[in-house]
Ligand code: FUB
């Protein structure tokens with residue numbers, strides 16, 4: 001039962017929770033990032049993004065004139081004033097992608113909220129990008145500025161196909177928002193070059209950082225040109241085949257399996273565990289699911305399902321974060337989910353949402369929407385401060401600022417959000433997801449409209465127009481005023497956290513969705529009882545033995561020292577507690593242990609005194625200065 005998501009042009013968000021978050025992105029994050037791309041933020045790491053495009057534009061013009069252009073090395077992941085010529089490319093090899101992600105977010109935002117000044121600025125940026133494109137369609141500033149003769153010679157490390165992917169995704173969004181085809185045409189020209197370079201009987205190979213697969217399918221959907229779909233499928237099918245392309249291009253021969261980091265250790269149909277760099281992984285799995293929309297490939301589907309199962313049941317934080325280890329920014333082994341060493345990159349949670357949406361569209365099952373919800377309401381939102389001016393790249397579940405400062409193993413764990421990053425992949429990724437949140441809410445086919453996420457909005461589908469009023473985030477109440485265009489079923493996801501719910505019309509349950517037959521214009525209301533709950537984690541996860549977490553509705557809660565004093569490890573949650581809501585906080589009963597001054601002594605229970613434990617939604621933590629935080633609390 002495949003479905004298609006509803007495009008953003010057909011969704012107008014009107015949701016008390018999501019309007020606020022989207023406005024924050026529109027008013028703060030997008031303008032701030034625009035300044036960051038131009039390196040105009042004092043004290044922030046330089047991005048060099050626009051500077052690189054301007055330099056590349058000069059090279060492109062010089063080449064057109066037939067001038068000789070200097071060559072600089074392409075031999076590092078990061079180029080700085082200290083390690084390269086001032087006229088050479090600067091920043092990380094994938095720096096271009098930040099501009100494309102920004103444009104993608106701008107496109108989504110403009111669809112929801114026209115803004116002529118923002119559109120003008122974005123069009124100016126598009127002009128700068130297009131001027132950098134070479135006559136053969138090639139567009140990656142690292143190689144254009146530094147060495148044109150080396151293009152596509154290090155697919156493993158140097159991100160050309162990754163930057164192309166973001167270009168294509170940004171271009172489609174920008175075109176839909178503005179009708180301005182320039183960036184889309186540039187993306188198509190680059191895509192054509194890629195399609196004529198890679199494939200059967202041409203160059204083999206695939207990107208070290210996936211996304212081109214998803215992006216090419218998007219271009220296929222936009223244009224109907226089969227070659228984009230075929231090249232996407234080629235990249236998916238080629239990954240992990242032996243001899244490894246990454247061996248061939250680097251002139252080495254690996255013994256046994258290699259390239260887990262790039263999910264290229266074995267052909268994708270033989271993969272059943274999420275491994276390697278987490279963002280790369282979920283981008284690949286999303287691309288595999290995209291291919292499945294256009295082919296009945298049972299083996300590929302089984303691989304997607306097995307990998308999903310592995311993530312959902314063995315590698316997922318309660319906050320929807322994935323990628324437990326800093327070592328390679330990667331998935332760790334099964335059930336290894338440390339709280340205070342977690343990596344849980346914001347981008348990885350975003351990629352998981354991409355994968356979830358695609359799996360739900362292939363075969364609706366509430367497990368996908370449940371996981372997407374976990375990721376969206378917790379890790380994704382935690383990636384941004386309440387004022388939209390600072391960001392987390394890493395989203396730990398336990399933070400002790402002293403350890404972050406003094407323990408080099410925890411250097412990646414920041415106790416306050418950062419203004420910007422030299423490697424700034426997360427903030428613009430977050431901006432594009434939040435600005436397009438409507439795309440994750442609905443999908444349909446000829447007989448059914450699915451509601452995967454509850455987002456108040458006016459929505460036009462082929463089956464009906466909807467006016468959705470949602471107070472889901474606060475009270476779990478949602479209503480749908482439906483102007484039916486034909487009889488159909490409305491399928492509502494029953495959230496995993498909800499033990500008790502009521503729906504105003506008769507329904508049948510299947511795979512976690514309540515199906516309601518709609519024959520005429522009507523109103524459906526649903527109420528998902530939203531109560532604070534204590535959640536245990538499987539005892540296979542060593543880090544959480546004897547501990548529990550608190551959730552309410554889609555939100556995971558945490559304790560901060562700003563509310564509970566220092567040494568959060570001394571708090572013990574009473575598992576019989578009643579919870580009291582106090583504004584944004586939940587108050588629970590518990591105890592605080594008395595510190596024991598002797599390091600070792602004969603065993604006895606620690607002294608403790610009753611206390612109230614104040615809990616805050618996880619996504620809001622760290623907005624009041626440096627502060628201890630923990631999601632899991634010890635229980636009695
Ligand atoms: O490699 C490009 C991006 O930089 C990745 O997606 C992030 O994890 C960061 O490593």
Ligand code: ZN
Nearest residue numbers: 345347425426
């Ligand atoms: Zn990131």
